[in-house]
Amino acid sequence: MTKFWNFCKRFYLAILLIFIYLPILMLMIFSFNSGKSMTKWSGFTFDWYQKLFTNPLILESIWVTLSIAILSSLIATIVGTLAAIGINDFKKWNRNLVINLTQIPMMNADIVTGISLLLLFIFVKIPRGYLTMLISHIVFNIPYVIFSVIPRLKGMDENLYEAALDMGATPGYAIRKVIIPQLMPGIISGFIMAFTMSFDDFVISFFSSQGVVSNLSIYIYSMAKVGINPEINALSTIMFLCVITLLIIINVRAERQAIRSGRRAKKAKRAR
Amino acid sequence: MNKKKTFALPYVVWMVIFTVVPLLLILFYAFVHRTDTGALVFTTEYIESALSGSSMSVLLLSLEYALITTVLCFLLAYPAALFLWQLKSRIGSIVNLLFMLPMWMNFLLRTYAWRALLDTSGPINRILQLLGFPAQQLLYTEGAVIFGLVYNFLPFMLLPIYTSFTKIDKSYIQAAEDLGANKRQTLIHIIFPLTKSGIITGITMVFMPAVTTFVISRLLGGSQTMMFGDLLENQFMLLKDWNTGSALAVVMMVLMLLSMALVRKSDDGVMPGGM
Numbered sequence: 001m002t003k004f005w006n007f008c009k010r011f012y013l014a015i016l017l018i019f020i021y022l023p024i025l026m027l028m029i030f031s032f033n034s035g036k037s038m039t040k041w042s043g044f045t046f047d048w049y050q051k052l053f054t055n056p057l058i059l060e061s062i063w064v065t066l067s068i069a070i071l072s073s074l075i076a077t078i079v080g081t082l083a084a085i086g087i088n089d090f091k092k093w094n095r096n097l098v099i100n101l102t103q104i105p106m107m108n109a110d111i112v113t114g115i116s117l118l119l120l121f122i123f124v125k126i127p128r129g130y131l132t133m134l135i136s137h138i139v140f141n142i143p144y145v146i147f148s149v150i151p152r153l154k155g156m157d158e159n160l161y162e163a164a165l166d167m168g169a170t171p172g173y174a175i176r177k178v179i180i181p182q183l184m185p186g187i188i189s190g191f192i193m194a195f196t197m198s199f200d201d202f203v204i205s206f207f208s209s210q211g212v213v214s215n216l217s218i219y220i221y222s223m224a225k226v227g228i229n230p231e232i233n234a235l236s237t238i239m240f241l242c243v244i245t246l247l248i249i250i251n252v253r254a255e256r257q258a259i260r261s262g263r264r265a266k267k268a269k270r271a272r
Numbered sequence: 273m274n275k276k277k278t279f280a281l282p283y284v285v286w287m288v289i290f291t292v293v294p295l296l297l298i299l300f301y302a303f304v305h306r307t308d309t310g311a312l313v314f315t316t317e318y319i320e321s322a323l324s325g326s327s328m329s330v331l332l333l334s335l336e337y338a339l340i341t342t343v344l345c346f347l348l349a350y351p352a353a354l355f356l357w358q359l360k361s362r363i364g365s366i367v368n369l370l371f372m373l374p375m376w377m378n379f380l381l382r383t384y385a386w387r388a389l390l391d392t393s394g395p396i397n398r399i400l401q402l403l404g405f406p407a408q409q410l411l412y413t414e415g416a417v418i419f420g421l422v423y424n425f426l427p428f429m430l431l432p433i434y435t436s437f438t439k440i441d442k443s444y445i446q447a448a449e450d451l452g453a454n455k456r457q458t459l460i461h462i463i464f465p466l467t468k469s470g471i472i473t474g475i476t477m478v479f480m481p482a483v484t485t486f487v488i489s490r491l492l493g494g495s496q497t498m499m500f501g502d503l504l505e506n507q508f509m510l511l512k513d514w515n516t517g518s519a520l521a522v523v524m525m526v527l528m529l530l531s532m533a534l535v536r537k538s539d540d541g542v543m544p545g546g547m
Contacts, residue, residue, distance in 0.1 A: 009355040009358065010355075012351065012352065012355060013352060013355055013356065013367060016348065016352055016371075016426075017367075017370060017371070019423070020371060020374055020423070020426070020427075021374065022385075022389065023381075023382045023383075023385030023386050023389060023423075024374060024377060024382065024385070026385045026388060026389055026395075027381060027382075027385050030388070038385075038387075038388035038391075039388055039391050039393045039394050039395075040393070079282055079283050079286065080283070082279040082280065082282065082283065083279070083280045083282070083283030083284075084280075085276055085279050085280070086276055086277050086278065086279035086280025086281070086283070087280050087283075088276075089276040089277050089280075090277060090280070098280070098284065098287070101287055101291060101292060102287065102291075104291050104295070105291060107528065107532065108525065108528065109480060109481070109483075109484035109501075109524055109528060110481075110484070111484050111486065111501050111504055111505070111521075111524070112298070112484070112521050112524055112525060112528075113294075115298065115504065115508055115517065115518070115521050116294030116295055116297060116298050116521070117290065117294050118508065119294060119297040119298060119301060119514065119518070120289075120290070120293060120294040120297055122514070123297055135290065138286075138290075139290045139291065142283065142286075142287075146283075161276075171275045171276065175276075175279070196376065200376070200378060200379075202378075202379075202380060202487065203486075203487075207508070207509075210509070211509075216378065217378060217380055220378060220380045220381055220384070221380055221487065224380060224383075224384045224387075224491055228384055232381065236377060236378070236381045239377065239378075240377055243373065243376045243377070244373070247369070247373070251369075
């Protein structure tokens, strides 16, 4: 009975996984289809992979996506880290106010954030395009950085900074050499989160650029209405393989580190 | 002498310009009418039209879809999280990672792929035909939209619930068993209350985003089903009617605040969106 029950549980998880991976599998299979259809198989080909790297529209949108993801998350990381350090020193009332306002872009529906930024750009007559998309990405990225840095600040010893100042460090030097190194894990996870958010964003990009520039999501959206070309299937296959490889590398590394620190702990015990 | 505060200055200026001012602009466009002579007058006509019959019915439909989606996501995710937790913890976390992995794939692509899967000549219909059923119109139906919503939001329900499971102190369960509780009693009286915060986080991560989504309904529901997000997008991108569009956005923000207040009330101390 319990054996059967265990099988049922695993079967349920397997069904859910199939449900989640089915469309991805579909995209991968049909990236090798020689026909343009997503429902009829007409033979194996690598053509779409070749065409992908000569399609100027796709290459352009990949470039926009990557450059905006990198620039916006870098700027957000710098501004956000400094902001977190400053906010942490605010008086209680001010700090709560700023933190609550910072939560707005995270809480609000993407569509509302996108529209509000579009209204601003229209109001001050900034032409919509690459710059407005970049600004918008920085806007929604900064909160992720701030909220991953602040918890580390809370756990930090305030006296270290004071000590650095007493020893003659300028505030800037003390921040760089004393505070930033301790915040590093928070800064890095904030950066990674900002990068993935930016890379995947559709709604805010769509509104803030008004379709003047296309990142990958906007390109896919405009294609989806008329029927995607198989080059996009090829691209998604490549992207998915990249993500999997990256995750495997990260996991293997974490595992090795865990094993190593385990050994070290054992050695330390023995030495005692 | 403490100059650390000044480091936040660039951000505070940035935030006022790009977060506070845009929201004030939405309120401005929603409540201020520019007359032909260029004078600005306060008006509620845009809000009234945003709450009028046709857009109200769209709003109610979106709320209904979002509610169904949230319930279905919960019903699918809760047992999944429970079973994941009952696996060996290493295997459980790997399988959980497998559930999260597709989130890194563009959601438009995955939704687009469902279009092919649900097509009348797609694989699902082919299997149905092999089994002797007639081909079904699956795409461009209400069912397809809800299906797409559940598909897209399921990981957002699963992750917080699974996280709350992994935080359960197993000695509580042992204690319950030692005191003579059977499995069902343990589940209802011990495990379920301990995972409540995860459930609430999951609900906030599914419900409001589902109300405001606009692409999924367009790709899977065609022109038949319009959701609140579609209405908003139409107003801005097609009709370029900033005033009515802003009024709709105000309605959406009020909804958001209401649902957040409800969550805060039912679950003090737990931040929504705690990934």
